[in-house]
Amino acid sequence: MSGAPAPLLPFGALMLAASVGWAQEAPAPAPTTVAQVEFKPVLVEERGENHGKDSLRTKKTSIGKGTQDLRDIPQSVNVITEKLIDDARLDTLKEALHYTAGITFSATENGTDQDIRIRGFPAATTGDLLIDGMRDPSQYERDTFNMERIEVMRGSASMIFGRGSTGGVVNQVTKKPMLVDQMDTAVQAGTGGLVRGTVDFNKRTGEETALRLNAMATKAGNGGARVERNGIAPSYSWGLGTRNEFNVGLFHLNTNNVPRNAVGYLGGNVAPTNPLDFYGTPSDSMDGSATYASAMHLHRFAGGGELRTQLRTGTFKRAQWSSVARFGTTLGEPTTRGNVGDATILTRGSLTPRKDKYDTTMLQSDYSNQFGWFGLRHDVLAGIDVAREEAVRFQNASWNVLGTRPPTTVGTPDDGATLTGTGRGPLYRESSNYKGRSLGLYAQDMVQLSPTWKVVGGVRWDRFQATTGQLTYDTAGALTGRPTTEVRFPSLWSYRAGVLYQPDAASSYYVSYGTSFNTAADTYQFTTQQNANTPPEKSRNIEAGAKLDWLDGKLSTRAAIFRTEKFHERTTDADFAGTAFTLSGQRHSAGIELDVVGRLGPQWEVYVSYSFIPTAKIDAAGSAANAQASIGQRVGLTPRHTAAAWLGYQVDPQWRVAGGVHGASENFALQGSTGAAQRTARAGGYASVDLMAEYKATPDLFVQFNVNNVANRIYGDQLYPGFAIQGPGRAATVSVAYRY
Amino acid sequence: MLLELRAVLAPDEVAAGRRVLDAGPWSDGRVTAGEQAMLSKRNEQLPESCDAARQVQQLVLRGLERNAEFFSATLPRHIAPPLFNRYSGETNTFGDHVDAAIRFLPGGAMRVRTDISCTLFLSEPDEYDGGELVVEEAAGITRRVKLRAGDMVVYPGTSVHRVEPVTRGARVASFFWIQSMVRSQERRRLLFDMDNRLRDLRSRLGDADPAIVGLTGTYHNLLRHWADV
Numbered sequence: 018m019s020g021a022p023a024p025l026l027p028f029g030a031l032m033l034a035a036s037v038g039w040a041q042e043a044p045a046p047a048p049t050t051v052a053q054v055e056f057k058p059v060l061v062e063e064r065g066e067n068h069g070k071d072s073l074r075t076k077k078t079s080i081g082k083g084t085q086d087l088r089d090i091p092q093s094v095n096v097i098t099e100k101l102i103d104d105a106r107l108d109t110l111k112e113a114l115h116y117t118a119g120i121t122f123s124a125t126e127n128g129t130d131q132d133i134r135i136r137g138f139p140a141a142t143t144g145d146l147l148i149d150g151m152r153d154p155s156q157y158e159r160d161t162f163n164m165e166r167i168e169v170m171r172g173s174a175s176m177i178f179g180r181g182s183t184g185g186v187v188n189q190v191t192k193k194p195m196l197v198d199q200m201d202t203a204v205q206a207g208t209g210g211l212v213r214g215t216v217d218f219n220k221r222t223g224e225e226t227a228l229r230l231n232a233m234a235t236k237a238g239n240g241g242a243r244v245e246r247n248g249i250a251p252s253y254s255w256g257l258g259t260r261n262e263f264n265v266g267l268f269h270l271n272t273n274n275v276p277r278n279a280v281g282y283l284g285g286n287v288a289p290t291n292p293l294d295f296y297g298t299p300s301d302s303m304d305g306s307a308t309y310a311s312a313m314h315l316h317r318f319a320g321g322g323e324l325r326t327q328l329r330t331g332t333f334k335r336a337q338w339s340s341v342a343r344f345g346t347t348l349g350e351p352t353t354r355g356n357v358g359d360a361t362i363l364t365r366g367s368l369t370p371r372k373d374k375y376d377t378t379m380l381q382s383d384y385s386n387q388f389g390w391f392g393l394r395h396d397v398l399a400g401i402d403v404a405r406e407e408a409v410r411f412q413n414a415s416w417n418v419l420g421t422r423p424p425t426t427v428g429t430p431d432d433g434a435t436l437t438g439t440g441r442g443p444l445y446r447e448s449s450n451y452k453g454r455s456l457g458l459y460a461q462d463m464v465q466l467s468p469t470w471k472v473v474g475g476v477r478w479d480r481f482q483a484t485t486g487q488l489t490y491d492t493a494g495a496l497t498g499r500p501t502t503e504v505r506f507p508s509l510w511s512y513r514a515g516v517l518y519q520p521d522a523a524s525s526y527y528v529s530y531g532t533s534f535n536t537a538a539d540t541y542q543f544t545t546q547q548n549a550n551t552p553p554e555k556s557r558n559i560e561a562g563a564k565l566d567w568l569d570g571k572l573s574t575r576a577a578i579f580r581t582e583k584f585h586e587r588t589t590d591a592d593f594a595g596t597a598f599t600l601s602g603q604r605h606s607a608g609i610e611l612d613v614v615g616r617l618g619p620q621w622e623v624y625v626s627y628s629f630i631p632t633a634k635i636d637a638a639g640s641a642a643n644a645q646a647s648i649g650q651r652v653g654l655t656p657r658h659t660a661a662a663w664l665g666y667q668v669d670p671q672w673r674v675a676g677g678v679h680g681a682s683e684n685f686a687l688q689g690s691t692g693a694a695q696r697t698a699r700a701g702g703y704a705s706v707d708l709m710a711e712y713k714a715t716p717d718l719f720v721q722f723n724v725n726n727v728a729n730r731i732y733g734d735q736l737y738p739g740f741a742i743q744g745p746g747r748a749a750t751v752s753v754a755y756r757y
Numbered sequence: 758m759l760l761e762l763r764a765v766l767a768p769d770e771v772a773a774g775r776r777v778l779d780a781g782p783w784s785d786g787r788v789t790a791g792e793q794a795m796l797s798k799r800n801e802q803l804p805e806s807c808d809a810a811r812q813v814q815q816l817v818l819r820g821l822e823r824n825a826e827f828f829s830a831t832l833p834r835h836i837a838p839p840l841f842n843r844y845s846g847e848t849n850t851f852g853d854h855v856d857a858a859i860r861f862l863p864g865g866a867m868r869v870r871t872d873i874s875c876t877l878f879l880s881e882p883d884e885y886d887g888g889e890l891v892v893e894e895a896a897g898i899t900r901r902v903k904l905r906a907g908d909m910v911v912y913p914g915t916s917v918h919r920v921e922p923v924t925r926g927a928r929v930a931s932f933f934w935i936q937s938m939v940r941s942q943e944r945r946r947l948l949f950d951m952d953n954r955l956r957d958l959r960s961r962l963g964d965a966d967p968a969i970v971g972l973t974g975t976y977h978n979l980l981r982h983w984a985d986v
Contacts, residue, residue, distance in 0.1 A: 025959050027952040028976055029829035196861045221861075258861070258868055670808060716782070716807050757804075 070099045070201070073624045073663070074573055074615045080168040080188045082150060082177055082383045082400055082459075084323075088564045089396070089463065091473055091515035091529035093171040093185075093577035093610050095626055101663060102161050104675055105707050106205075106723045106750060108213065108235065110146075110159035110167065110189065115679045116661040117169050119610060119628035121654045123687065124279055124735035124742045135171055136581050137606040137633040137655035138184030138556070144540055145181045147188040148329070149311070150383075154375040154406065154541065155333035157305025158272045162215050162233035163250040165190045171610065172558035172581055173533035175511035176477045179402065179457045180539045183556040183583060193264060194227035194254040195219055200757055207723075207750030209293070210238030226255040241295030241431030243275040262315040268331070269308045276303040279368070279740040281343035282698035284354040287733035288344070292726075292746035294430035296363055297340035298422055300442060305335035322386025329379050336372035336411075338443055340365050340422055341740045359428025367422055370443035372411035375541065379404040394465035398475070404455045408541035411445035416494050419443065446490070449543035453483030453504075461513065473515040473529070481506045481536055485543045504538045504549040523566040532557045537587075548587070550597035555585040572615035572623075580607040588639025599639070604652060604692065606633035622665040622675075629658055635693055644691055653687035653694040654736060656702070665709075673711040680704035686736035700733025700741060719754040758946045759892055759900050759912040760830050765877060766820045766907040774813045775879055775906075778841055778929060781809030800848050800920070803841040814839050817877060817931050829952045830911060832945060834986065835936040837862060837869040839877070844888055844920060845927035851920040858914070860934050871914040871934035872942075878904045878930050885926030893917040913942050938984040948983075951976050 075096050078087050087094055095117045097107075107113040114120050114133065120140075123132035133140045140146065146153045153159075161167075171185035178186055201217040213235040221227045229252045237244040252266035278297035280288040290296070309331020316324045344352040345362035352361050383400035413419060420436030461475030486501040515529030534553040538544040562577035586602025608630035616622055633655040638644035658681060665675035682702040685694035707725045714720060725748045734744035766774065783801040803810045817839045821827055837860050844850065860869045876890055882903050890902040892912050902910045912918070914934060939945045955972055962969055 025956050026825045027829035027956050028973065029832055029948065029952050030825035030827075716804075 070103070073098055073101050073622050073665075075166060076573075078168055079150065079190060080170045080186070082385075082398060084385075087573075087575075088519065088525035089471075089517065090170075091513075091517055091527035091562070092174065092531070092558075092560060093562060093575065093579065093612075095169045095171070095575075095610075095612050096614075097167040097169075099165055101624060102164065102167075104665065104709055104711075105663060105677055106709075106725060106752075108161060110161060110164075110187075113161055113164075113167050114169075114187065116624075116626065116663065116677070117167075118612075118626040118659045118661055119171060119630070120169070121656065121659070121681070121684060122735040123654055124737040124740065133187070134654045135169070135184030135187075136579070136608070136628075137604075137630060137652045138581065138583065140182075140184050140187060145178075145184075145186045147178070147186055148309075149191055149327060150178075150188060151327065151329050151379045151381060151402075152377065152404070152406075153189065153307075153333070154377055154408070155305065155307065155335050155373065157270070157307055157333060157335045158246065158274065158303070159189070159307075160233055160235070160246055160248055160270055160272075162217075162248055163191050163231045163268065165192045171577070172560055172579060173531045173556045174513070174558075175479075175533035176459060176461070176475045176513040176531060179455065179477065179479050179511075180481060180509075180534060180536055180553075182533045183535065184581065191250070191266070191268070192217065192229060192231055192252070193266075194229040194252055194257070196221050196225070196227055196257050201754065202756075203752050203754035205750050205752040207237075208748050209240060210236070211244075211748070211750060212236050213750075223255075225257045225259055226253075227257055228253050239277075239295065240293055241275065241297065241299075241433075242277045244272075245274060246270070246272045260317050262313075262317075264311075264313040266311045266313075267309075268311070270306060272303070272305045274303040275299065275301050276337065276339045277742055277745075278339060278365075279341040279735075279737065279742050281341065281740045283344050283352065283357065285698045286354070287700045287731060287741050287743060289354060289357060289731060290427060290743075291430075292729065292731055292743040294427075296342040296365065296425060296430055298365070298434045298436065300420075300422075300436050301339040302442075303335070303337040303339065305333075305337075307331065307333045309333075318386060322384070324382065324384045326382040327380070329377075331377060333375045333377070334373070336370075336443075336445070338370040339368050341368055342366075342425070343740070345424060357427065359426065361427040362424055363427060364424045365422035365434075367419060370413045370419070370445070372443070372445045374409045374411075376407045377404065378406075396463040396465075397460070398463075399460040400458075402455075402457045404453075406451070406453045406455070406541065408451040409447055410449045410543075412448040413443040414446045414494055415490065415492060417444040446494075447488050449485065449487045451483060451485045451538065451541040451543065453481065453538070453541070455479065455481045459511075463517075469518060469520050471517040471519065473513065473517065475513040477511045479506070479509040479511070479534075481509065481539075483538050485538050485549075487543045502538075502544055502546050502549050504536070504544060506536050506553060509534055509536070509553060523570060525564045526562070527564075528559075528561045530557065530559050547597055551587055552585070552597075552600060554583060554587055554600060556581065556583040558582075568616070568618075572613070572617060575610075575612040577610045578608070579610070580605060582606075582636075588641075588644060601637060601639060602635075602644075603637040604633075604635045606630050606652065606655060608632065620667040622663075624663040624677075625661070627658075627660040630655055631657060635691065638691065643689060647688070647691035647693035650688075650691075650693035651685075652692055653685050655694075656681040656684040658682040658702075671713045673713075675709045675711075677707045677709075678704050679707075680732075684733065684736060686738050686741070688738060695738050698738075700736055703730055703732035703744075705730045705732065705744060717755055717757045719752075719756065721752040721754065722749075723752070724749045758830075758942065758949070759894060759902070759910065759916075760826075761902070761904060762824060762827055762909045762911065763905075764907050765824055765827070765909045766816065768907060770816055770820065771879055771906045774816050775929065777809045777812050778803065778843075778879070781841075782807055783843055800851055801843045801845075805838060805840055810841055813841065813931070817933075820877075827909075827911070830945070830949045831873050831935050832938045832948065832980075832984070833935045834938040835867070835869045837871075837934045837936075839931045839933040841879075841929070841931050843927055843929045844923040845885070849887075849924070850922040853917050853919045855917055856914050856934065869934055870936040870940075872937045872940060873911055873935040874914045874916075874918070874932070875909060875911050875935065876902075876930050876932045877907075877909040878928075879906055880927060880929045881906045885928045886924045887921045888923040888928035889921045891919050891921060915942070938986055939980070940985070941983070944979075944983050948976065948979060951979075 168188040199219040205213040231250045234247040248270035254264040311329040342363040347361040381402040388395045419440040420438035459477035483504045489498040513531040518526045536553040537548040560579040582605035585600035613625040633652040661679035663677035684700045688695035706727045729747040733741035735742040
């Protein structure tokens with residue numbers, strides 16, 4: 018070495034300068050973050066990250082109860098932030114879930130968010146969809162206007178959530194007041210006569226109090242499949258950032274839609290009709306609402322622990338009656354994919370009218386803290402949840418003969434047909450009801466055995482009891498009976514265990530095992546005594562994965578390899594005559610999931626979610642002929658590949674462009690009651706492309722252009738044995754947003 | 758302890774920063790004042806999240822990052838995003854006040870305790886008349902500070918201070934707060950002194966000298982004792 022010695026640095030500087038990291042910002046939209054200085058090896062935290070308006074990525078999640086780092090959860094988790102919701106114009110939960118891999122939709126009486134499948138297992142809409150960690154029981158069309166982010170945890174997780182969660186859970190995290198003045202208001206206009214307005218207003222009202230108001234109104238014509246949704250969600254917090262934080266909020270959402278019609282398969286595949294054409298009738302309807310009040314108290318203990326208590330009480334409703342169009346003849350000949358055209362006759366059937374109403378009250382208290390027992394660090398998570406849930410289901414009264422839907426032709430969509438006959442709409446009367454109470458207690462400990470190794474163990478105890486009732490009527494409509502069934506499960510246990518290896522702040526590897534259970538009536542259905550006497554179905558999930566951060570923590574990659582199995586499945590054999598069903602059914606799915614999310618340098622943002630499920634098989638079934646025939650078959654609604662990606666590029670301070678694609682390989686509906694893939698018709702693989710460009714006219718004013726499903730790709734989005742509901746056709750929107 | 762740090766930003770950086778700031782969307786500074794300060798605050802500020810502010814923030818942070826004396830004196834734990842103000846014309850003064858103890862950052866995600874206040878001058882002293890920063894170091898003892906563009910002054914957040922009226926020209930500056938790992942001023946001062954004296958000794962005796970090794974250990978042990986990280 019030659020030359021003058023370098024000047025000596027002070028220790029304070031030596032120690033700190035090396036570990037400093039100023040959070041680099043994108044040129045335009047990200048918030049100011051705090052430059053933090055910490056000792057190595059702690060990575061500088063990028064504050065504001067959880068402010069999902071500005072980032073596709075989040076490091077923290079609340080899906081595991083309490084707030085945890087994603088890297089400490091030994092299960093596959095995928096998070097869709099508000100930024101992706103805004104960028105890709107994902108106005109409903111269903112649209113948003115298309116951007117998370119491994120999720121498919123069934124079509125039942127018509128497409129709300131019904132019957133979602135994760136890893137090939139039902140995520141019962143009446144148990145596995147959550148709002149802030151508490152069940153969101155109905156099947157209404159959920160709007161994303163009040164969502165901060167959507168978290169999907171895959172795999173069995175009854176230890177955290179109680180009954181259900183075989184394939185996983187979907188948690189909708191609502192927006193909460195913040196100590197800042199912020200306004201984000203947007204109006205949109207688009208094809209199909211779409212008009213939508215949203216307001217997200219946050220006002221800091223004092224040193225530690227704030228008010229947030231979100232509101233939304235949406236209307237669309239969609240060539241006959243009308244949408245009308247509006248919602249409002251005020252929320253007030255006090256004690257923000259102090260020892261005791263409180264929040265109270267109200268939420269109301271109302272939808273009155275004419276839903277998209279289902280279409281029969283043609284030539285063993287999804288019908289080639291234009292997804293922009295509507296073949297239902299103006300009498301079709303899909304109404305829904307959610308109204309609830311919530312209260313939250315968060316106590317922060319001096320040592321860093323938290324006790325979070327939430328109460329929510331509300332009513333959720335939906336009612337729907339809609340059409341299925343099936344192919345008749347074409348110029349007197351049977352219709353084929355070769356001759357289908359404007360002259361093709363479509364006969365229209367009516368799907369069963371459905372109506373239900375849920376009243377639920379839930380109280381949940383979650384405690385998290387760190388302890389130094391026996392010289393080791395323990396992260397303890399424990400809690401209790403109590404729920405009172407009531408459901409009433411309605412059916413059309415038997416003496417109200419419903420009108421029939423007249424036929425139409427492919428060339429005359431949205432013909433405004435009126436029903437033939439007298440019954441213009443369903444006359445609903447109560448058909449069954451449910452009243453249940455549940456109590457759950459859980460505790461989990463994560464022990465840091467060494468600087469790099471952690472072990473997790475958790476256990477949960479549930480008590481579940483319900484009374485389900487059925488109402489029987491004679492032909493004149495007089496009530497003739499109210500048989501009831503008592504469902505009692507006094508003690509149910511769920512477990513989770515895992516090992517985490519975290520060699521440094523940027524990587525975490527895990528292996529985990531978790532269980533889940535499904536009891537009779539766990540989705541608020543009337544159930545028979547035989548069913549009530551049957552022990553709960555049991556599932557387990559074994560998984561290994563890695564969560565790695567790159568580029569100074571700006572990019573996260575997560576990979577998991579899993580096997581999820583239902584190893585005790587109810588078998589309801591036709592020839593069965595006992596006091597309880599057997600649990601001789603078994604099925605499993607196995608595969609991998611990959612997520613990549615974050616920044617690739619200051620101008621590029623990326624989000625990728627991919628799932629590959631090579632195996633999804635029925636392993637054992639009951640003795641009925643159709644059940645026996647299903648053994649060895651692939652499970653329905655489980656494509657081998659599902660994927661979604663979104664890539665954003667900041668061209669200059671004014672222009673940002675982004676594009677995404679979501680799709681799946683070949684998919685099949687369920688065959689009858691067995692759950693096996695039907696073999697008579699399929700939905701071919703597809704990829705649907707979405708594009709976006711955003712122009713920042715002034716620092717506060719944004720104009721955003723979107724085209725979703727650019728190629729007007731025809732694909733089967735929701736599948737049923739006899740018909741499918743196509744994915745939405747091409748839609749273009751322009752939005753003007755004002756944010757400060 | 759009031760400390761003046763020279764040339765935190767180089768002249769060309771100051772010029773670049775000023776070009777961006779002068780074109781920025783300035784507005785009344787009372788939006789960030791606490792209730793009492795509101796009455797005495799007469800200046801202009803840049804909105805904290807505007808692009809101009811963000812760009813120059815990065816410039817300021819990079820300047821701090823390479824300034825060893827700054828780290829040694831402040832032992833920062835959190836640095837609030839730098840803000841910018843301008844005193845000129847009608848909005849030309851900020852009377853005696855103490856900064857709010859806690860600074861809440863945008864997004865509500867984070868709070869910074871204002872242990873240390875910093876002012877980085879971005880106008881040359883001959884560009885304006887008046888505008889001195891007057892800091893009360895102890896009862897009745899005040900320091901008047903007016904530095905060259907690119908220089909910075911660091912003083913305890915607990916002091917009463919004011920900005921004298923600007924009677925000509927414009928005084929542009931960046932100001933921000935630091936939450937230190939060491940909360941107490943006296944302790945920070947002791948550590949800073951020790952660090953400086955040790956540097957002197959190390960340059961003469963070398964880092965391997967047993968006494969230096971021992972004293973270095975003492976510095977770190979004191980820091981261990983006093984620091985919250």
